[in-house]
Structures are given as structure tokens and as C-alpha cells.
Amino acid sequence: MTPQAVKRTNIVASALFIGGGLVCFAMAGFLLAVPAKPRIASYIGATPDVPGCVVALKHQNFDVKADGSHLITAKAFLQPNAYDQLQQASLAIALCHMPLKTFCMGSDCGSEGLSFVLDAK
Numbered sequence: 001m002t003p004q005a006v007k008r009t010n011i012v013a014s015a016l017f018i019g020g021g022l023v024c025f026a027m028a029g030f031l032l033a034v035p036a037k038p039r040i041a042s043y044i045g046a047t048p049d050v051p052g053c054v055v056a057l058k059h060q061n062f063d064v065k066a067d068g069s070h071l072i073t074a075k076a077f078l079q080p081n082a083y084d085q086l087q088q089a090s091l092a093i094a095l096c097h098m099p100l101k102t103f104c105m106g107s108d109c110g111s112e113g114l115s116f117v118l119d120a121k
Contacts, residue, residue: 048096048097048098048120048121049096049097050066050072050120053072053095053096053098053118053120054066054072056092056095056096057072057074057092057095057096060088060091060092060095061076061088062074062075062076062089062092063075063076063112066120070119070120070121071101071117071118071119071120072096072098072117072118072120073115073116073117074089074092074115074116074117074118075112075114075115076089076112076113076114076115077112077113077114078105078106078107078109078112078113078114082105085105085114086105089103089105089114089116093116093118096118098118098119098120099118099119100116100117100118100119101116101117101118101119102115102116102117103115103116103117104116
């Protein structure tokens, strides 16, 4: 290739890269300027399944006490592998689809070591 052809190819390639960069910059500016529509969780406003939640928590080896139809208290003794127990508690909370009112794990949580309360309003 002649030096003029190489120069022309380089100019075309650089123009394409600069143009692509400007397009990406414009798209980023657009995405930054336009607010995203918030997605509402599908279970908010639904009637909570308190008996189903109690059964699910008992299957996860939690000591469960339902206070009327508003609060569900779950307790468990602290186990040596706290990371696995935290994962188990997170899974149990997610299964119930209810807002978490309180959560406590560790030596400051009384004799149980792990307790949480779900609000079933």
C-alpha cells in the first residue's frame, strides 16, 4: 500500500472510532437524563399468607410464633457456621414475601442467637 492509502485508511478508521464514541457518549447522556420508571414489587399490597409462611419457616428449622395476624416471630439457636445460618434466614425471609420488621443475630440477641420479626399487615 502506498503511504497515501495508509493515511486515508487511518483517517477513515479514526473517524469511525470518534463517531462511535460520540454516539456512545450521547446514549449515556440520554440514559442519565431520562429517569427510569420504578418497578413496584408484585407482592406489595397483596394479602400475606401467614399460615404458609409459618409452615415454610418451620421447614427451615425456625421456632415460629404467629402473633395474631400481624407479626410472625422466628427464632433459632446460633450455630457454629453463622454464614450458612444467615443464608438460611435470608432465604426464609424471602420465602414469606413480608416486610422485615426486626432482625438480630449474634450474642446480643438473647439466648436464641438469631431472631427476626416479619410484619404481616
